[in-house]
Amino acid sequence: MVHLSSLLLKKYHGGYVVIRLALAGHKQANRPFYRIVAAYNKRARDGKYIEQLGSYDPLPNIYNEKLVSFNFDRIKYWIGCGAHPTKPVAKLLGLAGFFPLHPMMITEAERRRALTELTATGAEDGLQEGQNVA
Amino acid sequence: MFQVISGRSIQVARLLAPRSAVLVEAVRGRKSRTDPVAKSKEGRIKVPPPVDPVEMVVLKERYTEYQLMMRALRLEFKEEVLRKKYEEETGSLAEERARQEAEEHRALMAFNNQENLRMLKLRILRIQKEKEEAERKQVEAAIQREQEQQESIKEKERDILKLQEEAKNFITLENLDQRIEEALDNPKNYNFAIDKEGRVVKQTMLQ
Numbered sequence: 001m002v003h004l005s006s007l008l009l010k011k012y013h014g015g016y017v018v019i020r021l022a023l024a025g026h027k028q029a030n031r032p033f034y035r036i037v038a039a040y041n042k043r044a045r046d047g048k049y050i051e052q053l054g055s056y057d058p059l060p061n062i063y064n065e066k067l068v069s070f071n072f073d074r075i076k077y078w079i080g081c082g083a084h085p086t087k088p089v090a091k092l093l094g095l096a097g098f099f100p101l102h103p104m105m106i107t108e109a110e111r112r113r114a115l116t117e118l119t120a121t122g123a124e125d126g127l128q129e130g131q132n133v134a
Numbered sequence: 135m136f137q138v139i140s141g142r143s144i145q146v147a148r149l150l151a152p153r154s155a156v157l158v159e160a161v162r163g164r165k166s167r168t169d170p171v172a173k174s175k176e177g178r179i180k181v182p183p184p185v186d187p188v189e190m191v192v193l194k195e196r197y198t199e200y201q202l203m204m205r206a207l208r209l210e211f212k213e214e215v216l217r218k219k220y221e222e223e224t225g226s227l228a229e230e231r232a233r234q235e236a237e238e239h240r241a242l243m244a245f246n247n248q249e250n251l252r253m254l255k256l257r258i259l260r261i262q263k264e265k266e267e268a269e270r271k272q273v274e275a276a277i278q279r280e281q282e283q284q285e286s287i288k289e290k291e292r293d294i295l296k297l298q299e300e301a302k303n304f305i306t307l308e309n310l311d312q313r314i315e316e317a318l319d320n321p322k323n324y325n326f327a328i329d330k331e332g333r334v335v336k337q338t339m340l341q
Binding site for chain 2: 076077079080081082099100102103104106107110
């Protein structure tokens with residue numbers, strides 16, 4: 001069995017394919033919109049890509065949802081051909097269930113939960129002290 | 135470190151009241167490695183964020199699991215891609231498709247040959263007709279030319295005969311004296327008068 005990635009990628013200048021977020025060129029300030037895109041590593045972030053595999057809207061809509069879309073068939077093909085997903089793309093796919101959950105997401109969630117617990121216990125202690133004093 | 139600017143941005147920079155004589159603007163990576171450290175950052179020691187060992191162990195374990203799963207997924211997808219490629223080229227449907235395409239090709243070639251034959255026949259007929267037309271026209275033109283030649287010959291013969299007829303009345307050296315005496319004996323009067331109604335009067339005053 002021949003190594004497929006070398007067959008497919010040797011044509012270009014020695015780079016590799018990545019699956020990453022690229023800003024769609026809407027040119028509106030404070031309103032980003034990302035495309036999930038398979039592109040060569042050395043290309044500009046918003047430059048020419050090989051194929052678009054989905055989109056991601058980082059701002060929540062009126063029903064308080066952030067909309068993401070994936071083309072799983074083509075993502076499978078590109079990962080089979082040796083593409084590397086970036087961290088945010090891996091996190092999104094982990095949330096979607098296609099990949100396993102990213103470890104950094106889990107640790108960040110735990111940290112946040114610890115912080116909220118601290119502040120909650122701090123507020124309770126403050127309340128108790130206030131009651132005791134009173 | 136600093137970039138000298140010129141043009142429209144000069145006005146903006148002037149409004150911001152620079153102290154230096156040359157107008158400069160801030161650029162990313164302002165300081166090079168030979169520039170001195172700022173006063174506010176003199177005793178600063180850069181410290182990386184503190185690492186919780188328990189959390190780190192748990193995180194490392196999670197990372198190994200994650201990488202294992204990712205590798206497995208990657209191999210799975212690679213296998214799937216290869217299998218699809220193999221199926222495309224040497225699968226069960228590929229032969230049928232190839233056969234169907236060959237049949238289509240043969241049918242189309244046969245149709246093409248039929249069309250060519252038909253067009254050939256039509257073309258032959260057309261060319262024959264054109265040739266016949268051309269021959270007919272040539273023959274007609276030849277006949278026409280012959281006729282014209284004959285006509286011209288006849289014209290010339292008529293002219294010759296007329297000339298022969300007129301030659302009888304010509305004045306020659308022998309007739310000269312006779313004709314002079316005849317002319318002197320019969321004076322001819324060519325004068326006549328005509329009026330608007332067309333009445334001709336040949337009788338005039340003789341000299």
